[in-house]
Amino acid sequence: MSFLQSLADRDRVFDFLVPEDSPVDVRHGPILYLEDVTVSFDGFKAINNLNLTIDDGELRCIIGPNGAGKTTMMDIITGKTRPDTGTVWFGSRHNLLQKNEPEIARLGIGRKFQKPTVFEALSVFENLELAMAMDKSLWPTLRARLTSEVRERIDAVLQTIGLADLRARPAGILSHGQKQWLEIGMLLMQRPRLLLVDEPVAGMTEQEMERTAELLTGLAGRHSVVVVEHDMGFVRSIARTVTVLHQGSVLAEGTMDQVANDPKVIEVYLGGEEEAV
Ligand SMILES: Nc1ncnc2c1ncn2[C@@H]1O[C@H](COP(=O)(O)OP(=O)(O)OP(=O)(O)O)[C@@H](O)[C@H]1O
Numbered sequence: 630m631s632f633l634q635s636l637a638d639r640d641r642v643f644d645f646l647v648p649e650d651s652p653v654d655v656r657h658g659p660i661l662y663l664e665d666v667t668v669s670f671d672g673f674k675a676i677n678n679l680n681l682t683i684d685d686g687e688l689r690c691i692i693g694p695n696g697a698g699k700t701t702m703m704d705i706i707t708g709k710t711r712p713d714t715g716t717v718w719f720g721s722r723h724n725l726l727q728k729n730e731p732e733i734a735r736l737g738i739g740r741k742f743q744k745p746t747v748f749e750a751l752s753v754f755e756n757l758e759l760a761m762a763m764d765k766s767l768w769p770t771l772r773a774r775l776t777s778e779v780r781e782r783i784d785a786v787l788q789t790i791g792l793a794d795l796r797a798r799p800a801g802i803l804s805h806g807q808k809q810w811l812e813i814g815m816l817l818m819q820r821p822r823l824l825l826v827d828e829p830v831a832g833m834t835e836q837e838m839e840r841t842a843e844l845l846t847g848l849a850g851r852h853s854v855v856v857v858e859h860d861m862g863f864v865r866s867i868a869r870t871v872t873v874l875h876q877g878s879v880l881a882e883g884t885m886d887q888v889a890n891d892p893k894v895i896e897v898y899l900g901g902e903e904e905a906v
Pocket residue numbers: 670671675693694695696697698699700701702
């Protein structure tokens with residue numbers, strides 16, 4: 630039995646990764662809209678009247694000191710954490726607060742966590758094939774054979790993530806940076822509309838960081854991309870708009886130069902032990 634067959638015959642563990650047939654309507658507004666969102670943990674407001682708007686196709690960087698609420702904000706968007714108050718919309722049709730995590734993933738919101746979790750024993754190609762196989766609408770075809778459409782999609786993603794030459798190699802031999810790109814490729818196989826990327830360049834070499842900058846800026850336009858990152862040099866190299874979070878709210882928003890020269894931002898960064906912007 631082929632690898633894909635055995636996968637398809639299993640219980641549908643990965644149901645939540647299947648894109649739902651419900652387009653995101655961005656004709657009259659942003660792709661992501663958070664208004665007055667507040668979340669408390671034991672009385673402490675980790676997110677405090679947060680307002681955030683992401684336009685379709687935008688690449689947005691989110692920065693902020695430790696504990697600013699960046700992870701909690703991602704958790705709210707993906708349905709992992711429920712806010713106490715506020716509204717969260719994906720396009721103008723989907724109220725994300727009425728959906729659970731699997732439903733939100735199906736709508737086309739993909740999240741990449743900091744640590745790569747590729748399948749090391751499988752080849753680069755098979756990792757992408759596996760991500761594709763999670764789309765159960767394609768299973769009848771995949772059971773029979775890899776159609777040219779599927780191969781083309783995998784080839785296109787291999788080109789995008791720059792791993793075409795390593796397609797037959799086991800993922801376990803990849804460098805840390807290459808594993809991160811493969812995992813982004815696995816998300817792309819699901820054709821997300823919005824990608825949430827958590828600290829993509831942590832632990833990368835300078836060269837890998839440059840390649841990651843090209844990859845993420847290349848994805849913008851076709852996808853909306855939200856990047857949470859501590860590395861200011863990297864943020865400067867990719868950011869069009871930067872949002873600075875502090876104590877669960879937006880402290881400043883604008884170009885990197887605008888926020889870096891904002892006295893409120895300077896105070897927050899220099900007041901603590903954070904890296905200067
Ligand atoms: N489940 C939880 N229970 C209690 N407190 C929490 C919980 N999750 C987050 N917090 C607190 O909420 C605040 C915001 O945390 P969050 O992880 O969102 O910040 P962050 O900006 O992602 O920080 P970092 O840059 O260090 O990852 C922190 O003070 C954190 O301790």
